Amino acid sequence: MKKSFLFFLIVFILIFSIDQYIKHLILEGLRWEGNFFSIILVFNKGVAFSMLSFLGDGLKYLQLILVILVWFLLMRQRDFWLRNYYILGMIFSAGCSNIFDRFVYGGVVDYIYWHYGFDFAVFNFADMMIDIGVGALILKTFLSKTK
Template sequence: MKKSFLIFLVIFLVVFALDQFIKHLIVHGFDYESEAVSIALIYNKGVAFSMFSFLGSTLKYIQIVLVFVVLTALVRQKEFFIHNHYVFGIIFGAGCSNILDRFTYVGVVDYIHWHYVIDFPAVFNFADVMIDIGVGILIMKMLFLSKTK
C-alpha cells in the first residue's frame, strides 16, 4: 500500500504542477492560432460545458467535499486503489489543479479550442485531457478484466 500511495502522490504532483505551469503561461499572455486549434484564455465558472455555473463560488466547496468523499472511499477499497493508483494520481492531480483555479482565478483556466474537422463546442485544458485519459484507462481496464474472468 505504501509503494502504491507513493506512486500515486508522485503522479498527482507531476500532473498538478504541469497543469499549473501551463495555466500560468496562458494567464500571462501566451496564445496561439492555427487551422486546427486556438489557444486563448477563457475562465470557466462551471464544470463541463459550463454546467452548474449558477452555483458560483459554492461549486469549489462542493468539489472539495467530493474529492474527500471519493478519496475516503478509495482508501477503504485498498485492493482497487492498489491496482489503479497511477490512474487515480492522474485523475486527482488534474481535478485538484482545476479546483485550485477556482480559488486563484475567477474560474477554471481553459484555453484549448479544437476546431479541426469539427468545431468542438467547449474550451478545455490539459487537466481535462488528463482526467479523460485517466477515466478512459479505468474503463478499458474494467472492460478488459471483466472479459478475462
C-alpha cells in the same frame, strides 16, 4: 501500500505541476491561432460545457467536498486502489488542479479551443488527464479477466 501511495504522490505532483505551469504561461499571455485548434484564455465558471455555473462560488466547495469524500471511499477499497493508484493519481491531480484554479482565479483556466470541422468547448491539460484516466479505468474494467 506505501509504495503505491508514493507513486500516486509522484504522479499527482507531476501532473498538477505541469497543468499549473501551462496555465501560468496562458495567464502570462501565451496565445496561438492554428488551423485546427487555438490557444486562448477562458475562465470556466462551471463544469464541462459550463454546466452548473449557476452555483457560483458554491461549485468549488461542492467539488472539494466530493473529492475528499471520494478519496476516503477509495482508501477503504484497498484492492481497487492497488490496481489503479497511478490512474487515480492522474484523475485526482487534474481534478485538484482545476479546483485550485477556482479558488485562485475564480474559474478554471481553459485554453485549448478546437475549431476544425466544428466548434468545441475550450478545455485544458487537466481535463485531458481526467478523460484519459477515466478512459483507462473503463478499459481496464472491460479487459479485466476477473469480473
